[in-house]
Amino acid sequence: MSYQSPELAQVSIAVVQEREQKWRLMLDNWEHWTTERNSEVTFCCREGIPASARARAWQHLSGSQSMMESYPGKYQSYLSRPHDSYGARCIEMDVPRQFPEHEMFQERGGPGQTSLQRVLLAYAQHNPEVGYVSAIGPVAAFLVMNMPEEEAFWTLACICDKYMPGYYSGGCEAVLIDGDILFGLLQRTLPTTYQLLQDYGIGPAHCMVVWFLCIFSHSLPVSTVLRVWDMFFCEGVNVLFRVALALFKLLQLDKCSSMTEAITKLTKIPSDLVEAELVVKESLHLPVTDEDIEEERLKVATARKSQAK
Numbered sequence: 001m002s003y004q005s006p007e008l009a010q011v012s013i014a015v016v017q018e019r020e021q022k023w024r025l026m027l028d029n030w031e032h033w034t035t036e037r038n039s040e041v042t043f044c045c046r047e048g049i050p051a052s053a054r055a056r057a058w059q060h061l062s063g064s065q066s067m068m069e070s071y072p073g074k075y076q077s078y079l080s081r082p083h084d085s086y087g088a089r090c091i092e093m094d095v096p097r098q099f100p101e102h103e104m105f106q107e108r109g110g111p112g113q114t115s116l117q118r119v120l121l122a123y124a125q126h127n128p129e130v131g132y133v134s135a136i137g138p139v140a141a142f143l144v145m146n147m148p149e150e151e152a153f154w155t156l157a158c159i160c161d162k163y164m165p166g167y168y169s170g171g172c173e174a175v176l177i178d179g180d181i182l183f184g185l186l187q188r189t190l191p192t193t194y195q196l197l198q199d200y201g202i203g204p205a206h207c208m209v210v211w212f213l214c215i216f217s218h219s220l221p222v223s224t225v226l227r228v229w230d231m232f233f234c235e236g237v238n239v240l241f242r243v244a245l246a247l248f249k250l251l252q253l254d255k256c257s258s259m260t261e262a263i264t265k266l267t268k269i270p271s272d273l274v275e276a277e278l279v280v281k282e283s284l285h286l287p288v289t290d291e292d293i294e295e296e297r298l299k300v301a302t303a304r305k306s307q308a309k
Contacts, residue, residue: 023053029161030060045234046280048227053182055147061233063162075150078122087132091120094134098141105141115149122153122223123160130160130168135213142217142225159215163237167213175213177300178237179204182212182244184296185288188230189245192254201261207266211247212240224276232282238293241281246282250274 026033026041026289033041059065065139068075095117099105104112119140124132139159143152160167166174183204187194210219216228233237250273256262 010240020050020052023050023057025162027053027056027060027248030217035132039086041255042234045230046284048276048280049230052116054226054230055151058147058155058180058229059151062155064151064158067158068150075122075153076126083121084124084131087124088133091117091124091132091137094137095120098137099145102145104145111226112144115152116144119153119156123156126153126157132176133168136160136168137207138175138217142215142229146226151281152284154252154305156230161281163232164212164245172213175208175298177304178212178241179208180303181293181296184299185241185293186248187247188292188296189286189288190248190254193248196254197262200262202259202262202266206263207244210267211244214244215240219250220274220279221271221276222275227276227280231283238290242286242288243285245286245288246279247274249282249286250278 021042022044026044045057045061055064057067095113096105097110098116102112104110105116106290107113120136123140125137126132130136131247138178140152140156143155146152147155166172183194183197183237186197215232217225220228228239228243247269250266251269253262253265256265
């Protein structure tokens with residue numbers, strides 16, 4: 001089932017139809033648009049992908065559509081193989097915990113839960129080095145909510161293997177590195193907030209798991225998550241840094257009077273502070289470029305290399 005964010009629902013029918021027509025044109029001529037007019041594709045993703053085009057757009061943006069076409073029958077092959085008993089039990093226990101309030105997943109053993117379970121079992125076969133980790137659950141569930149089962153599987157594979165390699169592997173080294181990068185960017189852009197978190201002893205671990213690992217699917221309203229994912233599939237993981245910095249700004253953590261209050265705001269974000277259009281706008285207006293993120297990445301890598309000596 002797909003969702004349409006409130007800001008799209010509030011625009012005129014004519015505007016919605018115009019956007020839908022534009023996306024149909026782009027998706028039917030994808031190679032042309034991504035090679036000759038890629039900046040326009042980026043603009044349209046930031047504007048918000050219409051619900052009617054979102055599943056197909058995510059597949060084209062991520063490359064999962066071409067992967068699925070390149071490996072016909074592979075998904076069913078994964079499902080037909082014997083599954084690791086421990087991983088399969090973990091998946092079986094975790095599936096009912098994913099978005100239990102959503103109508104797709106309310107029925108225990110129903111079609112929604114069954115599809116999600118199959119997607120997770122298949123991915124464990126696809127990438128045995130990762131297998132199954134609980135953080136993949138909500139990401140897979142959000143995909144199942146927005147596209148057919150096999151398409152969800154291939155898109156999940158693209159997220160884990162291409163967009164966020166190392167995030168779900170043992171030790172989650174990539175998450176730790178990106179946490180340091182995030183706080184380095186925070187120090188540069190919102191020094192007061194950074195200093196407050198330092199004073200309270202709040203580090204990247206307090207937000208990286210629920211924000212980055214789950215791609216904000218458990219932290220923000222559905223309408224906001226959809227807009228974040230529209231940009232994420234188009235522009236990559238750097239979108240998550242900009243969204244995270246926007247949240248630090250919108251949450252006004254520098255006004256918190258205690259560590260408990262600050263942690264509560266980070267882990268239980270008030271929905272009225274993170275309306276989709278506002279989060280997107282703030283993330284795009286922050287003075288943080290891709291070059292800034294790469295500069296911080298190099299800085300973190302150098303520091304870690306020095307510490308390892």
